[in-house]
Amino acid sequence: MNELFYKQLREWFFQNLANIITLLGLLGAIWLLVVAINSPEQLWLIVLLAGLVGLSDLVDGIIARRFKIISTFGGALDRLRDKIFVVPTLIIFTWHQAWKITTFPIVTSTLVKALIIMIILIEALLFVAWWVGLFKKISVESNKWGKRKMFCEFLVVAFWLISLTVEKYAQFQVMKFSIYLIIITLVLTNYFAVRSLEGYYQRYENRNLN
Numbered sequence: 206m207n208e209l210f211y212k213q214l215r216e217w218f219f220q221n222l223a224n225i226i227t228l229l230g231l232l233g234a235i236w237l238l239v240v241a242i243n244s245p246e247q248l249w250l251i252v253l254l255a256g257l258v259g260l261s262d263l264v265d266g267i268i269a270r271r272f273k274i275i276s277t278f279g280g281a282l283d284r285l286r287d288k289i290f291v292v293p294t295l296i297i298f299t300w301h302q303a304w305k306i307t308t309f310p311i312v313t314s315t316l317v318k319a320l321i322i323m324i325i326l327i328e329a330l331l332f333v334a335w336w337v338g339l340f341k342k343i344s345v346e347s348n349k350w351g352k353r354k355m356f357c358e359f360l361v362v363a364f365w366l367i368s369l370t371v372e373k374y375a376q377f378q379v380m381k382f383s384i385y386l387i388i389i390t391l392v393l394t395n396y397f398a399v400r401s402l403e404g405y406y407q408r409y410e411n412r413n414l415n
């Protein structure tokens with residue numbers, strides 16, 4: 206009886222391993238937001254949690270493909286974690302975190318905000334498109350543009366955190382240089398996001414034609 210139980214438990218664990226890692230990443234993303242809002246001075250913890258979330262995004266995909274345990278539920282969890290990690294984090298960095306972009310020229314600070322607002326709006330449309338595709342039984346797999354978009358979003362967060370960390374702990378002002386790298390990456394992110402949304406729209410069109 207015990208052997209059968211442990212065998213079933215092991216099978217369940219390996220079948221859900223990718224989803225478990227995604228859930229841990231989701232917990233890390235929510236934890237990061239709570240820390241960033243309530244204790245923004247704890248930058249080391251924010252950096253640690255961001256690294257763990259990024260690692261979970263990498264590992265869960267590898268495991269799901271390696272053991273062929275890709276599921277719709279896992280895909281939904283993955284998208285939820287990514288949206289909670291990226292969108293609110295960008296909002297916090299821009300309007301709440303220690304770094305004040307108002308110290309930059311008005312053109313620079315407002316451009317950063319505009320690019321981030323654009324990303325948030327497109328991300329909302331992409332999330333809706335994903336659920337519509339799910340209910341209408343259209344392929345909801347992330348296209349190549351979506352993967353590039355997510356990579357750039359992670360880069361933006363990484364550049365931001367690295368800059369904040371260097372300025373706080375090394376007392377070296379790097380944001381005045383890295384801000385332009387952040388802007389370039391935000392522009393690329395918006396481009397990939399638009400192309401990803403276009404990809405979903407084409408899937409709907411092809412379904413209607415067929």
